[in-house]
Amino acid sequence: MLVALHPEQPSAPLVEMLLAAGYRPVPVADAAAVADQEPEGGWAALVVELGEDPTAALALARRVRREGSAPVLVVATRAQVGALAPEAGDDFLLSPIDPGELTLRLQRLRALAADEPAQETLRFKDLELNLATYQARLAGTPLDLTYMEYELLRFLVGHPTRVWSREQLLSRVWGYDYFGGARTVDVHVRRLRAKLGETRASWIATVRSVGYRFG
Secondary structure, three states: OOOEEEEOOOOOHHHHHHHOOOOOOOEEEOHHHHHHOOOOOOOOEEEEEEOOOOHHHHHHHHHHHHHHOOOOEEEEOOOOEEEEEEOOOOOOEEEEEOHHHHHHHHHHHHHHHHHOOOEEEEEEEEEEEEOOOOEEEEEEEOOOOHHHHHHHHHHHHOOEEEEEEHHHHOOOOOOOOOOOOHHHHHHHHHHHHHHHHOOOOEEEEEEEOOOOEEE
């Protein structure tokens, strides 16, 4: 099952191409409907056309990507590509759409998603995060973390070695509609380093002029 997302309606060519590729597209008006109409087996992928209101469509894409488990493919015109940010989707496709490229990109996204098994626990060396209970332990000792400290640490542990900018962390951890500045990330990183302790603080590395990397 595949859902085609758009603030209004997906274009007829997109629906026809998805049908030809063997998917069953379900037009959905907003992010709430994505959850309400999700089939028991989950969505195969989410497709967002930027259309004539790219601002609303991008906001929708960010929210769905943050809250959902299915990969997000953004369809944009060449003129709209400059407005795309990494957190808007897992991949993008230029319009007018090439049917073969649409099929290949969806297959690639689904294959990548299948390689990420669901986990209840994240571990890094002697750090353990229980995703079901929101508890963190370091060498068997509970860590006293605030909700956002835990969320930031969970995200970093779940995406090791990759460098994330402060803006990306704000979007992925705090949410695209968060109005705080990049200093928020720095403050939480400083607190996490203090709670991890002197010997483990280096797990969260600062990449100068870019952001942070874990591991």
